[in-house]
Amino acid sequence: MKPETLIWLADGSPFNPRFGDVYRTRTGGWAQAQGVFLNGCGLPQAWRGCSSFRILETGFGLGVNFLATAVAWLGDPARSSELHFVSVEAYPVDDVALQESARRLDMAPETAPGQDFARVLTALLAAWPSRQTGWQHWTLLPGLHLHLGWAPAQTAFNTPMGPVDAVYLDGFSPRRNPDAWDSPTLAAVAAQCRRGTRLSSWCVAGSVRTRLTELGFTVQKMPGLPPKKERLEATFGG
Ligand SMILES: C[S@@+](CC[C@H](N)C(=O)[O-])C[C@H]1O[C@@H](n2cnc3c(N)ncnc32)[C@H](O)[C@@H]1O
Numbered sequence: 001m002k003p004e005t006l007i008w009l010a011d012g013s014p015f016n017p018r019f020g021d022v023y024r025t026r027t028g029g030w031a032q033a034q035g036v037f038l039n040g041c042g043l044p045q046a047w048r049g050c051s052s053f054r055i056l057e058t059g060f061g062l063g064v065n066f067l068a069t070a071v072a073w074l075g076d077p078a079r080s081s082e083l084h085f086v087s088v089e090a091y092p093v094d095d096v097a098l099q100e101s102a103r104r105l106d107m108a109p110e111t112a113p114g115q116d117f118a119r120v121l122t123a124l125l126a127a128w129p130s131r132q133t134g135w136q137h138w139t140l141l142p143g144l145h146l147h148l149g150w151a152p153a154q155t156a157f158n159t160p161m162g163p164v165d166a167v168y169l170d171g172f173s174p175r176r177n178p179d180a181w182d183s184p185t186l187a188a189v190a191a192q193c194r195r196g197t198r199l200s201s202w203c204v205a206g207s208v209r210t211r212l213t214e215l216g217f218t219v220q221k222m223p224g225l226p227p228k229k230e231r232l233e234a235t236f237g238g
Contacts, residue, residue, distance in 0.1 A: 001132055001150070003094035006062075006101075014062060014101060018091060021172040023061050023101075028225070030105050032202060033068035035225040040200025040233045041166035044072050050080040056164040056192055058153045058180055059171050060089040062101035067120055070144055074116040081143055086164065088149040088156040095128040120144070153180065157188035164192045169201035169232075174208060181208050190215040193236040201232045208232075 006023075007015045014023040024032060038044070047053035057065055066085050073083045093101075102121050123140035132150040139145050149156035167189060171180025179185060181203070190212075193199075199217060201208075202224070209219045209232070216238025224231040 001092070003097070004091040006093050006097045008100075008104075012104060014097075014104075016091075016172065019172040019176045021176045024064060025227075029062075029064040029101075030068055032225060033065045034072070036202045036231045037065050037168045037170070037200050038069060038072055040222070040231060041168070041198040043069070043166065044076045044079065046166065046198065047073065047080040047083065048076070048078040050165070052082040052084065053080040053166070054084040054086065054162065054164045055166045055168065056157075056189065057085070057087040057168040057170060058185065058189065060087040060092070060148060061170070062093065063098055063124060064101070064105065065168055065170060066146065067102065067117060067124075070120045070140075071116045073144065074120070074141070082145065083143060084145045084147060086147040086149075086161060088151060088153045089132075090150070090152045092132045092150055094130070095125050098128060099125060152185075154182075154185040154188050157185075157192060161192060163194035164197055165194075167193065167197060167199040169199060169203065169208075171203075174203060174205050181205070181211075183211050186211045186215055190217070190236065190238065193238070195237060197236040199232075199234040199236065202228055204230045204232045 005017055007017060009015050013025050016023060069085060073079050120140060127138045135149045137147050171177045174181040204221050212219050212234055217234040217236050219234040221230045222233050
């Protein structure tokens with residue numbers, strides 16, 4: 001599979017020409033991962049006291065949510081014994097793009113050699129293959145497992161994989177990337193959830209909220225991370 005083309009815009013944001021959208025804003029990636037995705041799923045508190053905690057993500061992209069989650073988990077003395085991060089990516093970038101993305105994240109202290117960010121990134125880059133097909137299952141550091149499916153979410157999540165505790169919904173905008181938010185994709189995600197699974201997203205589109213509600217989620221709009229006014233939190237009750 002040819003790696004996905006990534007263009008760095010003049011303002012420093014990574015742009016995907018296939019979808020005509022940015023993976024993140026210039027300064028927003030790390031803050032969004034923490035403020036929208038981790039916080040929206042009640043993390044780090046939610047994994048405390050669990051032997052194993054499983055997060056499912058739609059759209060691995062440049063791995064920012066994964067890196068931020070792994071760093072928060074490694075830095076939490078009360079973390080679960082194991083963390084399983086399950087993600088899918090239909091259009092993977094190569095390791096050079098991943099590394100460049102990590103270099104451009106605005107978070108200098110965490111990237112220092114020997115810090116958790118650098119340890120996770122080094123392990124991720126070492127595992128990242130030149131040809132991406134099927135599911136990959138990697139233990140990057142003790143207790144830290146990454147399960148990565150290189151396929152569209154709606155097909156990759158068709159196989160039951162054990163109930164997930166948290167979900168990050170992170171496609172490009174629904175207007176430009178409708179299949180990341182359509183009913184088959186969200187139904188495939190819901191099929192992996194248990195009662196009480198928490199879900200977070202930056203996207204509060206009415207169509208997405210309606211689909212999630214129909215699938216058994218209780219959906220709430222929350223104050224967003226500037227420049228976005230709102231973000232989404234939901235809990236699965238089905
Ligand atoms: C906004 S980016 C995700 C950013 C990522 N979570 C991060 O932390 O860097 C959306 C990603 O979803 C991927 N994508 C779009 N449609 C998809 C689909 N149907 N199934 C799987 N991945 C998809 C895109 O290729 C892109 O990498």
